[in-house]
Amino acid sequence: MSALSGRIAFVTGGCGGIGRAICTRFAREGAQVVAADLAPWPDAPEAVRVIAHDVTSEAAAVAAMEGIARQWGRLDILVNAAGIEIEKTVEETTLEEWNRIFAINVTGMFLSAKHALPLMRKAVTAERTASIINFGSYDGFIADPGLAAYCATKGAVHALTRAMACDHGPEGIRVNAICPGYVDTPMLQSFFTGEGSGGGGKTIDQLQQAVREVHPIRRYGTPEDVANLVTWLASDEARYASGQLWVLDGGLTAQVQQMRL
Amino acid sequence: MRLAGKRAVVTGGRQGIGRAIVEAFLSEGAAVLTCGRGAAADDLPHGARWIRADVSDPADAARLIAAAGAPDILVNNAGVQIEKTVTDSTDADWEQVIGTNCRGVFNCCRAAIPVMPRGGSIINIGSISGHVADPSMALYNASKAFVHGLTRSIAVDHGPKLRCNAICPGWIETGMLEAGLALASDPARARQDALARHPVRRFGRPQDVAALAVWLASDEAGFATGQLFTLDGGLTAASPLQPGLS
Numbered sequence: 118m119s120a121l122s123g124r125i126a127f128v129t130g131g132c133g134g135i136g137r138a139i140c141t142r143f144a145r146e147g148a149q150v151v152a153a154d155l156a157p158w159p160d161a162p163e164a165v166r167v168i169a170h171d172v173t174s175e176a177a178a179v180a181a182m183e184g185i186a187r188q189w190g191r192l193d194i195l196v197n198a199a200g201i202e203i204e205k206t207v208e209e210t211t212l213e214e215w216n217r218i219f220a221i222n223v224t225g226m227f228l229s230a231k232h233a234l235p236l237m238r239k240a241v242t243a244e245r246t247a248s249i250i251n252f253g254s255y256d257g258f259i260a261d262p263g264l265a266a267y268c269a270t271k272g273a274v275h276a277l278t279r280a281m282a283c284d285h286g287p288e289g290i291r292v293n294a295i296c297p298g299y300v301d302t303p304m305l306q307s308f309f310t311g312e313g314s315g316g317g318g319k320t321i322d323q324l325q326q327a328v329r330e331v332h333p334i335r336r337y338g339t340p341e342d343v344a345n346l347v348t349w350l351a352s353d354e355a356r357y358a359s360g361q362l363w364v365l366d367g368g369l370t371a372q373v374q375q376m377r378l
Numbered sequence: 379m380r381l382a383g384k385r386a387v388v389t390g391g392r393q394g395i396g397r398a399i400v401e402a403f404l405s406e407g408a409a410v411l412t413c414g415r416g417a418a419a420d421d422l423p424h425g426a427r428w429i430r431a432d433v434s435d436p437a438d439a440a441r442l443i444a445a446a447g448a449p450d451i452l453v454n455n456a457g458v459q460i461e462k463t464v465t466d467s468t469d470a471d472w473e474q475v476i477g478t479n480c481r482g483v484f485n486c487c488r489a490a491i492p493v494m495p496r497g498g499s500i501i502n503i504g505s506i507s508g509h510v511a512d513p514s515m516a517l518y519n520a521s522k523a524f525v526h527g528l529t530r531s532i533a534v535d536h537g538p539k540l541r542c543n544a545i546c547p548g549w550i551e552t553g554m555l556e557a558g559l560a561l562a563s564d565p566a567r568a569r570q571d572a573l574a575r576h577p578v579r580r581f582g583r584p585q586d587v588a589a590l591a592v593w594l595a596s597d598e599a600g601f602a603t604g605q606l607f608t609l610d611g612g613l614t615a616a617s618p619l620q621p622g623l624s
Contacts, residue, residue, distance in 0.1 A: 246578075279615035286577025286612050333537030334603050342601035349593050357586035359578050360615025361608050368537050371530035371604025 120352040122147035125189045125240070127181065129172050129229055130199030130252075131165070132158040134302030138340030139196055139347050140165045146348060148194070153181055172199045172225030178232040185236060192236040194351045195249045197226040202267040202304060210266050222270035223277070226251055230281060234290070241289035248351045249285075251278050253294035255366050271296075275362050282360030291359040293350050298366025299328060300338040331375050333368030380596040382407035387442065387449045389433050389486060390456030391426065392419050394552035395503065398584030399453055399591045400426050406592055411446045414456070433482030436489075443489040451595045452490045454483040454502045454525075459518040459554055461561055467517055479521035480528075487532060496539050499595045502529050503587075504544035504606055506614050514561070522546075526606050533604030541603040543594050548610025550582040574623055577612030 126143050130136040131152025140152045144164035152158060153170030161167050168184070171177050185192055200222045203214050230249060237247040256264060257271030278294040285292060299305060309321050319327065329335055346365050349355055364370060386403050390396040391412025401423050403410045411427045418428035429445050431438040433456050443449065457479045460471050483502055490500070507515060508522030525544060532542040549555055549572060562568035573579055590609055593599055608614060 279612075282612045283577045283616045287579050289578075291578065291612075333534045334541070334601065335538040336601075338601040345598040345600075346602070349598070354589035354593065357578065357580075357582045357611050358590070358609055360610075360612030363607065364605050365602055366605075367601050368530075368533045368541075368604030372534045 119145070119147035120348060120354070121194070124148040124193040124351070125185065125191060126150045126194035126196065126351070127153060127185060127192055127229070127233060128196040128198055129153045129170065129225065130197075132156040132161075132167060133198065134304065135252075135297070135300060135340045135343050136196075136198045137161075138344040139198065142341070142344040142348050143194070143351070146352075149189070151181070151185065154199070172229060173220040175228050175232075178228040182232045182236055190236075191239040192233055193240040193245075193247050195229060195233045195237065195247075196347060196351075197229055197249070197251045199225055200252055200270075202264060202308070204263050204308065205265065206263055207265045215266050218266045218270055219273075222267075223273045226274060226277065234285065237290050238288055245289075245353065246356050247290045248355070249281065249290065249292045250347050250350050251292070251294040253278065253296040253362055255296050255298045255364055255370050257294075257296060257362070258364075259370060278362065279360050286359055291350075291355070293355075293358055293360070294362045295343065295346055295350065296362050296364045296366070297338060297343050298364070298369045299332070300340060300343055302340060305337070331369065332366075333371065336367065338365060338367060379407035380592060380598070381451070384408045384450040384595070385446055385448070386410045386451035386453065386595065387446045387486070387490070388412045388453040388455055389431075389442070389482070390414060391428075392416075394554065395547065395550060395584045395587045396453075396455040397423070398588040399455060402585070402588035402592050403451070403595070406596075408451065408595075411442070411449075413442050433486055434477035436485045439482070439485035440489045443486065443493065448493045448495055449490060450495060450498050452486060452494065452498075452500045453591060453595075454486055454500070456482055457503060457521075459515060459557070461514050461558065462516065463514050464516045466514075471517060475517040475521050476524075479518070480524045483525055483528060487528070491532070491536055491540065494540055497597075498540045499599070500529075500532060500540060500542040501591050501594050502542070502544040504529065504546040506546050506548045506608060506610050508546060508606075509608075510614060510618075512558075529606065530604050537603055541594075541599070543599075543602055543604070544606045545587060545590050545594070546606050546608040546610070547582060547587050548608070548613045549576070550584060550587060552584060555581065571623060575613060575616065575620060576610075577616060580611065582609060582611060 132154035254271040282292040391400040413431040505522040529544040
């Protein structure tokens with residue numbers, strides 16, 4: 118018996134680095150998956166249907182849920198993985214950029230959840246809960262330099278996660294956030310090559326090695342590491358887990374900043 | 379069989395959360411050694427080994443780890459609680475709570491870390507009470523904050539060879555929960571009130587905690603270390619002030 122046998126899952130950002138790993142694993146565990154993303158995924162697994170989806174559009178959220186209602190009549194799992202980052206301080210960030218990152222990282226989550234909740238209620242039985250998994254970040258707890266608006270959106274995600282857990286727990290819907298640290302994705306590579314990394318004259322390879330060395334586990338996370346935890350949180354094994362922020366960062370934030378002593 | 383071929387030590391496996399972890403580890407294929415201060419329970423799960431050991435005693439902790447060989451997994455579950463404020467607590471209370479909950483975890487970790495193989499996983503049972511205070515549980519609350527601090531330290535000092543995480547349960551249906559409710563002036567009403575304060579509207583079961591312990595012990599959790607994972611049905615996600623319940 119696979120962990121997600123027969124479950125219906127909706128994954129925003131499902132064609133991104135982490136999103137693909139989640140959708141692939143969900144499909145392997147027996148779920149039917151809708152990967153909603155602006156980006157394509159030509160060779161997606163058979164159990165993954167890719168739909169072109171803008172998370173900032175309420176009409177898109179309504180249409181996506183109508184499609185799921187028609188085909189399956191319920192939704193067991195919602196993963197809100199869509200997100201962007203902007204490598205700027207507050208002063209450098211334009212109002213347009215600020216509004217755009219909040220629209221995708223926070224409002225998108227609100228819209229998906231708002232229109233998914235009625236379908237998720239239909240998935241709840243005496244034996245089975247429904248599960249919402251939001252993408253927060255360790256940056257919702259502590260700050261990376263030059264990522265001001267991104268950090269602020271992740272703080273909002275964490276607060277929204279707790280609030281939704283309180284409101285919808287009595288209906289059998291669990292809500293958690295997963296807070297990855299450094300995960301090897303295109304977004305991370307972009308961070309290393311961008312101005313936000315504060316490279317200090319190091320090559321990208323030197324910078325990456327230095328970052329690995331600061332992790333107690335001496336490596337970055339992989340998208341599969343993240344998918345492992347998302348799968349657990351979506352499964353019946355996690356039926357008592359709700360309202361929590363699950364940090365998965367190789368021990369990075371278990372320590373104080375590493376002084377050059 | 380997510381723990382096939384792994385050797386595990388689970389302290390305090392006689393009852394409650396510890397017993398559920400022993401059963402879950404066995405069903406996932408691990409060889410399990412557990413311990414307690416008395417003789418083995420008559421209904422010890424089939425396949426589990428038991429030795430008499432008091433983890434607050436360094437010699438007993440060393441004997442426990444030696445008996446396991448080189449364990450891949452160590453779960454520090456043994457713990458006691460005493461329902462008292464600071465001013466009511468005696469020196470004997472201190473010895474008992476700090477001895478088992480703090481020194482016991484330290485003793486077992488100190489004995490196990492040098493012999494655990496690369497890729498090993500230590501799982502400490504912390505508590506939501508290490509983050510927020512339960513009334514009249516002063517030493518217990520403080521002991522769990524110690525467990526949380528030690529958890530992070532081990533992850534930082536002994537990674538990447540080992541991973542170390544804590545599970546912070548909330549209200550789990552065990553003898554310890556019943557003891558807490560029994561302190562109330564009206565235990566039945568206290569139970570209803572406590573349930574209403576949990577977003578998922580139930581208490582946890584030992585099996586819920588065991589499911590997370592299995593995940594953290596398994597290779598699926600290869601990037602998880604240094605973290606305190608709360609499993610409390612949403613209790614601590616909500617404000618302590620609930621006007622509807624007051």
